[in-house]
Amino acid sequence: MKTIIRISTYWQIQFIGWVTASLYWGLSAFFSGNFIWKIGIADLILDVTIGIALTHLYRNFALKRGWTKLNLKQLVPKMLFGILVLATVYMFLIVGKLYLVRLFILKSNPLSFMVFFQSVQLQIFITGTRLMSIWILAYHLYHYSRLELQTVKENARLSVIIKEAQLNNLSAQLNPHFFFNALNNIKFLVLENPNSARRAIDLLSELLRNSLNSNIGRLVPLNDEINLVRDYLELEKIRFEERLEIKIEITADVSKHLILPFSIQSLVENAIKHGIEKRKIGGCITVKVEEEYNVMKISVQNSGKLSNEIKGSGIGLNNLKERLLLQYNGNASFEIKEIDNETVVATLLLPSR
Structure with a gap:
C-alpha cells in the first residue's frame, strides 16, 4: 500500500510564492535580451532557496517568541525590525549569489566583489524590503485573523454556556413554584x-x-x-x-x-x-x-x-x-x-x- 505524502498549505504557499517571484525576474531578463539559461536556472533555484530559508527562519523565531499572539500595538515594531533584518540578510545573500553564479558560469568577472556589491546593493535591498514586507505582513495578518476568529468563537462558546446556565437556573426556579401551587390544590381537595x-x-x-x-x-x-x-x-x-x-x-x-x-x-x-x-x-x-x-x-x-x-x-x-x-x-x-x-x-x- 502506497503512503501518500501530504504537503502542508504553508509549504505549498512558500514554494508557489517564491517560484512565482523568481520566474517573474527571469522573464524580465528574458525579454530584455540578456538572458542566459544556465544563469536563469541557477538563479531560480537559489532565489527560491534563499527566500524560503529566510522566511522559514523568521517563522520559527516568531512562533518561539509568541509573536503570533501579540496585539497590533505590540506586533508592529517587531514586524518592522524583522523586515529590516531580513532585507539586510537577503541583500548580502542575493548579491553574493549573483556574483558567484556569474563567476562560475561565465568563468570570469571583470569587477571585484566590493565594486559589484556597491553597484547593486541599494536595488537589492529595496527589492528585499518589498518582498519581506509582503511576506511578513501576509503571515501576521493570517495569524491575526485566526486569533480574532478564535476569540470570536470562544466568546460565542462562553455566551452559550452562560445562556445555558441562565436557562437551567430559571427552570430550576420554575418547577418548585409550579408544584407548590399544585400541591396546595390537592390539599383543598383532600378535605372536600x-x-x-x-x-x-x-x-x-x-x-x-x-x-x-x-x-x-x-x-x-x-x-x-x-x-x-x-x-x-x-x-x-x-x-x-x-x-x-x-x-x-x-x-x-x-x-x-x-x-x-x-x-x-x-x-x-x-x-x-x-x-x-x-x-x-x-x-x-x-x-x-x-x-x-x-x-x-x-x-x-x-x-x-x-x-x-x-x-x-x-x-x-x-x-x-x-x-x-x-x-x-x-x-x-x-x-x-x-x-x-x-x-x-x-x-x-x-x-x-
Missing part, C-alpha cells in the same frame, strides 16, 4: 372531595413525570407541552368544578414544533390565579395554537380583568419573558392585554421551527 383528590394525585404524578422529561433538553415538543396543559387544566377542573370551562383549539401541527417547557402552562396558571380564582362565578380558559406565516401563535384567553397585579413581577410571567429572550434572542414576543367583555388574552409569538 377525597375521590377527586386521588385523581388529582394521579394527574400530579403525570405532571411530575412530564416535567422531569422536559428538563432533559432546553426545548420540548409542542405536543408534550399541550399534554402538560391538558393535565394541569384537568387538575384545576377537579378543584373548580362547574366554575371552570375549558376550551383547547389547535390548528397547527404540534408534533413537529419545539417550545420552551412550561411556557404555555405558565400562561394558563396565570389565567387561573388572576382570573378564574378571583371570580365567584368562575369563567372560561381558552387555549389556541395556530401557525401563520412561519410564526407560531399561542394565546391563552381567560375571563377576568387585567389588574396591576397581573402586570407586576409574578414569577411565572417574568420567568417566561427571560427565557424567551435568552432562547430566541429577541425573535419571540409576549403580550398580555385586556379586551372587551372582561376578557384577558396572553399571546406568544414564536418563530416556527
Whole structure:
C-alpha cells in the first residue's frame, strides 16, 4: 500500500510564492535580451532557496517568541525590525549569489566583489524590503485573523454556556413554584372531595413525570407541552368544578414544533390565579395554537380583568419573558392585554421551527 505524502498549505504557499517571484525576474531578463539559461536556472533555484530559508527562519523565531499572539500595538515594531533584518540578510545573500553564479558560469568577472556589491546593493535591498514586507505582513495578518476568529468563537462558546446556565437556573426556579401551587390544590381537595383528590394525585404524578422529561433538553415538543396543559387544566377542573370551562383549539401541527417547557402552562396558571380564582362565578380558559406565516401563535384567553397585579413581577410571567429572550434572542414576543367583555388574552409569538 502506497503512503501518500501530504504537503502542508504553508509549504505549498512558500514554494508557489517564491517560484512565482523568481520566474517573474527571469522573464524580465528574458525579454530584455540578456538572458542566459544556465544563469536563469541557477538563479531560480537559489532565489527560491534563499527566500524560503529566510522566511522559514523568521517563522520559527516568531512562533518561539509568541509573536503570533501579540496585539497590533505590540506586533508592529517587531514586524518592522524583522523586515529590516531580513532585507539586510537577503541583500548580502542575493548579491553574493549573483556574483558567484556569474563567476562560475561565465568563468570570469571583470569587477571585484566590493565594486559589484556597491553597484547593486541599494536595488537589492529595496527589492528585499518589498518582498519581506509582503511576506511578513501576509503571515501576521493570517495569524491575526485566526486569533480574532478564535476569540470570536470562544466568546460565542462562553455566551452559550452562560445562556445555558441562565436557562437551567430559571427552570430550576420554575418547577418548585409550579408544584407548590399544585400541591396546595390537592390539599383543598383532600378535605372536600377525597375521590377527586386521588385523581388529582394521579394527574400530579403525570405532571411530575412530564416535567422531569422536559428538563432533559432546553426545548420540548409542542405536543408534550399541550399534554402538560391538558393535565394541569384537568387538575384545576377537579378543584373548580362547574366554575371552570375549558376550551383547547389547535390548528397547527404540534408534533413537529419545539417550545420552551412550561411556557404555555405558565400562561394558563396565570389565567387561573388572576382570573378564574378571583371570580365567584368562575369563567372560561381558552387555549389556541395556530401557525401563520412561519410564526407560531399561542394565546391563552381567560375571563377576568387585567389588574396591576397581573402586570407586576409574578414569577411565572417574568420567568417566561427571560427565557424567551435568552432562547430566541429577541425573535419571540409576549403580550398580555385586556379586551372587551372582561376578557384577558396572553399571546406568544414564536418563530416556527
